[in-house]
Amino acid sequence: MQNRNKLLTIMLIILVCITLIGVVALLIVSQLKEKDENAEPTIDEIVESSIDIPEITTNLTGNKFIRISLKVQTDSPEAAEELTKRDFQIKNIVIAELSEMTPQDLEGKQGKSTFQASIKTKINELMDDGEVQQVYITSYIIQ
Template identity: 80%
Template sequence: MKSNSKVLTIMLIILVSLTLVGVVALIVFLQLNNGDESKEPTIDEIVESSVDIQEITTNLAGDKFIRISMKVQTDSTEAAEELTKRDFQVKNILITELSEMTPEDLEGKQGKLTLESSLKTKINELMDDGEVQQVYITSYIIQ
């Protein structure tokens, strides 16, 4: 009988060990699976958390002027609400940035990307709740 109880004890130890390994594997799997939930937002979520900056006409450095409008995408609807309240500050940043730029600075894709990146950085400095994800130029004319 002693050998039967030793075998039973070993079987119980193996069973408990396998159960623990299974539980740990399940926990790891679930934790890794939760990381997938931070997927890209849908277009509806992007629109809901975005703010339109109405068309502005202002002088560039030199004798030209620009007419421009934009859409600013934030990371949440709360951030979009804050940005809507800060509309006058955003327009001030836009006018100030553009007054330092020449038409040549805004030429081509790289010029527009530089402006969008600069605006994103400066607007994010204002924000208390959330942050700007992307700035999109929606209308653009230099005369």
């Protein structure tokens, strides 16, 4: 009887140890996976998941006009492919947004950041798959 109790105790200890090892291994794997997901994309990945919006010339509110080019960074190459197909909609969004702005609205870093955030939000409303991560102004002239 005593041997059975010892055997049962040993088996329970082994079972608890195996379970603990499994839980620890699972936690370590999930932490490593989480770090990989949070890693910043490389420049090659950014270029692969970005599209260029060629130069757009349009009127601002008032007697001024703007020439602007953009690069739109998405979260995946598939999302970039969708944006390529939607380029006419993106140009329409940019033109509509700029037509409501004055040159003063685009002055300084804050004005440009506000414009970029607005374009990002409006493009994301169009997207079926993926999302826009960043909108970059690649050229900009107001005359």
